[in-house]
Amino acid sequence: MSLRGKAAIVAAAEVDTFQSQGRSPVGLMGEATRRALAEVGLHKDDVDGLFTASSYYAMPALTVAEYLGLRPTYIDSTVVGGGSFISHVGHAAAAIEAGLCSVALITYGSTQRSDRGKLTSLAEWSPYEQPYGLIHPISSFGLIAQRHMHEFGTTSEQLAEVAVSARQWALKNPDAPYPTPLSVQDVLSSPMLSTPLHKLDCCLVTDGGAAIVVTSAERARDLTPKPIYVLGVGEAINHRNIVGMPDLTTTAAVDSGKRAFDMAGRGPADMDSAHIYDAFTISLMILLEDLGFVSKGEGGPFVESGAIAPGGSLPVNTNGGGLSYTHPGMLGMFLMTEAVRQLRGDAGDRQVPGARTSVVHGMGLALAAHATAVLSTDVEP
């Protein structure tokens, strides 16, 4: 049995994606949920599936259910880092298809920016890594980037191009926080944190909340003229700590991506936009390779050509991504909301003309957890 086209996203909303004023993490989830349900005229009591992950709440489904007065019949708090919500989309589609729930709410909220200096993280330390003082998770990505450079000749300038492309997209997004262009030289002259990664090779630290609503394809067509169908989903995980990563330059996204594309019956070449976890310049570059947009080791020349920037062959992270739009600890929800915007044709100045099919890829920890979803305006070509 395939989940292809069985479920659809009917609503997607964001709130306070840079600096929140007076909202707690669950408060952000509440406001995002209110906005999402209002898009399609659903009442909160219609929600019977609850999917959430958090660095703030040890039992986030309980926190959210109490705060919003929900009584879900199906609950999932899978936490595999920032890509958790892409996993949740697949889990929600499966639960809906199995009849375990009918209207699934997926939500996230974080006040990471307001909490600066006391960032919350669920990441427990490995006793074998903690004593050596790695900057979590930057140093793990430093080790990964150094190895990618060694194996494939990738340069710091090429990594910087990822951040430059993200900023070019962000300049088209009125909600993005930094309305000034970024150059390769700006990235290279920003403080070195953990070689070869500079400060501007790393994502923003922001607040933010978001919610999406998933239901059966059949019910979706009654709720909205623009349901966004879930054509394919895939998950894969293969390590926890950097010392356990089997290959520093190839990730389990190879598997999650293949599963999602195979289920969808579509391939990388069919994607009108791609929304791929860019917590770091190197994470996006490796994921472009592992998802099959370029062959292994070709990520550097690919981004250097301008391919992922506005006007390039592959629109990537059209809202500015984690590098230039928002990254409130976990980015996955904001990849999903932007993909939905593109497919609905609601992306304003950054709209990809005629976008019909997009891929969303979430990642957790240092390229440890992977979830891929292929979304489309149509079930059939």
Add this chain to the structure above:
Amino acid sequence: MTDRPTPTPRGEENIYFEEARAHRLAFQQCESCGARVFYPRTVCPVCLSDRLSLRQAAGTGTVHSFTTLHRAGHPGLADRVPYTVVLVDLDEGVRVLADLVVSPEADVPWIGMPVQAVFDEVTPELTLPRFQATAGAR
């Protein structure tokens, strides 16, 4: 002065640090499938056998990757920056992480650099393996 980050090992995790106190770099070998395993576990991650025996690595290997921190990952290490953390492929075929002891004449790490483990007695309770460039490898 903030203390440096200190591990709080539980259960079988203690084996590694007990061995380090004796200046031994520990890994395991599975008696059932032959897999070499780092870090100490109660079952083999290849075949789930519980027949794992403790082995002592020679402590020699090569740098698989490295990162030099210009901002400390912990306040207790702020006076050490810049410092380098290395992933090392030991000759026995397991990969470990530690920091690099940098000497004045060999301050630039490189991938493939031969290294050897040394043992740093941080406190009476805690000895940490570190790596230094093998003599003549520079």
